[in-house]
Structures are given as structure tokens and as C-alpha cells.
Amino acid sequence: GAVVSQHPSWVICKSGTSVKIECRSLDFQATTMFWYRQFPKQSLMLMATSNEGSKATYEQGVEKDKFLINHASLTLSTLTVTSAHPEDSSFYICSAYPGWSTDEKLFFGSGTQLSVL
Amino acid sequence: QKEVEQNSGPLSVPEGAIASLNCTYSDRGSQSFFWYRQYSGKSPELIMSIYSNGDKEDGRFTAQLNKASQYVSLLIRDSQPSDSATYLCAVRNDYKLSFGAGTTVTVRA
Numbered sequence: 001g002a003v004v005s006q007h008p009s010w011v012i013c014k015s016g017t018s019v020k021i022e023c024r025s026l027d028f029q030a031t032t033m034f035w036y037r038q039f040p041k042q043s044l045m046l047m048a049t050s051n052e053g054s055k056a057t058y059e060q061g062v063e064k065d066k067f068l069i070n071h072a073s074l075t076l077s078t079l080t081v082t083s084a085h086p087e088d089s090s091f092y093i094c095s096a097y098p099g100w101s102t103d104e105k106l107f108f109g110s111g112t113q114l115s116v117l
Numbered sequence: 118q119k120e121v122e123q124n125s126g127p128l129s130v131p132e133g134a135i136a137s138l139n140c141t142y143s144d145r146g147s148q149s150f151f152w153y154r155q156y157s158g159k160s161p162e163l164i165m166s167i168y169s170n171g172d173k174e175d176g177r178f179t180a181q182l183n184k185a186s187q188y189v190s191l192l193i194r195d196s197q198p199s200d201s202a203t204y205l206c207a208v209r210n211d212y213k214l215s216f217g218a219g220t221t222v223t224v225r226a
Binding site for chain 1: 151158159160161162163166205207209212213214215216217218219
């Protein structure tokens with residue numbers, strides 16, 4: 001199956017600092033990537049759709065100025081959590097479809113556990 | 118109404134038994150349906166996909182889809198302790214994949 005690489009796996013930061021998470025598609029080009037967030041014992045919630053070469057599309061209730069998404073190449077999307085606060089502590093997961101068929105399966109990165117102190 | 122609903126569980130089954138998981142969805146235009154398995158602290162792993170009404174079997178797993186009833190299920194036969202995890206139902210509409218809250222399954226040895 002397709003491989004999506006995500007780094008770092010976990011990060012601990014102080015309140016008020018910014019954290020960058022990288023997501024790479026290793027064996028396919030991904031013009032679109034998806035960023036999810038998961039709080040403990042809850043499901044994955046789509047935060048935003050990252051589009052190569054254009055602005056990301058954010059889901060309702062997600063602050064675009066707080067969660068900056070950059071998709072500068074066909075294989076790399078980054079999510080920057082700006083001025084992180086303890087309530088931003090969560091599991092962040094990126095994902096991508098290797099193709100455009102409606103039968104395509106979504107492949108996930110390994111996730112990033114963010115803990116804000 | 119949530120887009121995708123699952124029984125939250127937890128579901129506890131003895132080793133060797135059948136675990137039955139259910140999922141309903143609200144959007145009749147949904148096109149593709151998936152079951153993911155997620156271990157604590159890990160990202161989801163795809164275990165089954167189903168696109169048309171009926172049953173689809175893959176090893177010990179069987180997915181069932183009934184679009185008229187907007188219902189998807191997953192059966193795990195001969196459950197093993199290693200099957201203990203949270204199972205997420207996901208429904209695709211266009212490019213967007215919506216997830217249920219997950220059902221936690223515990224297989225007792």
C-alpha cells in the first residue's frame with residue numbers, strides 16, 4: 001500500500017510556542033492531503049484539506065490562523081500549530097489518497113502526539 | 118445527528134467467538150465504506166473496504182453493507198486477543214471521509 005510518513009511522532013512544548021508537523025507521501029504524489037485531530041477516546045475529526053499550490057480548506061470551527069497549513073510540493077504538507085495552548089494537546093494525523101477514484105483508500109501517517117505544557 | 122454512528126462499546130468477547138460491530142450513516146449519497154482498526158496511540162489501519170450491497174469476506178473479517186438501511190457492519194470470526202483494539206467505521210462522500218466514534222473491542226483469553 002501507499003506510504004505516508006509523518007514527523008515528529010511526539011512533541012512536548014511550552015504554552016505559547018509554535019510546533020510544525022510534517023507529512024510526506026513517499027511513493028506517490030499527493031495533490032491533496034488531509035489533516036485530522038483526535039482527542040482521547042474520541043473519533044478522528046477532519047481539520048482541513050491541504051491543496052498543493054493553493055490555500056487549505058478548513059472545516060467549520062477550525063481556526064485557520066492558528067493551524068497554518070502549507071502544501072508547497074506534491075509530496076509534502078506541513079501543519080503548524082501557532083501559539084499552542086494546553087487545549088491544543090491532541091493526536092494529529094495526516095492522510096492522503098494515492099489516486100482519485102472514489103474507491104481509493106485513505107492512507108494515514110503514523111500520527112503526532114502533541115502535548116502542550 | 119452525527120454523520121456516522123457506532124455503538125461505543127466496550128465490546129468484550131471470549132477468544133474464538135464472533136465479534137459483531139455495527140455502524141449507521143446519515144448521508145445516502147455516500148459512496149464507499151471502510152473499517153479501520155486503531156490501537157492506542159497509533160494511527161488507523163485499514164482492514165476492510167466495501168462499496169456495494171452485500172457481504173465481503175477477507176480472512177476472519179466480513180463486512181456487510183445495506184445502503185437502503187444505511188447500515189454497515191463488521192464481523193470478526195475466531196476472535197483473537199490481538200484483535201483487541203478500537204474499530205472505526207468510515208464513510209466516504211466525494212473526497213471527505215467521516216469517522217464514527219469507534220467501538221472498543223476486548224478479546225478475553
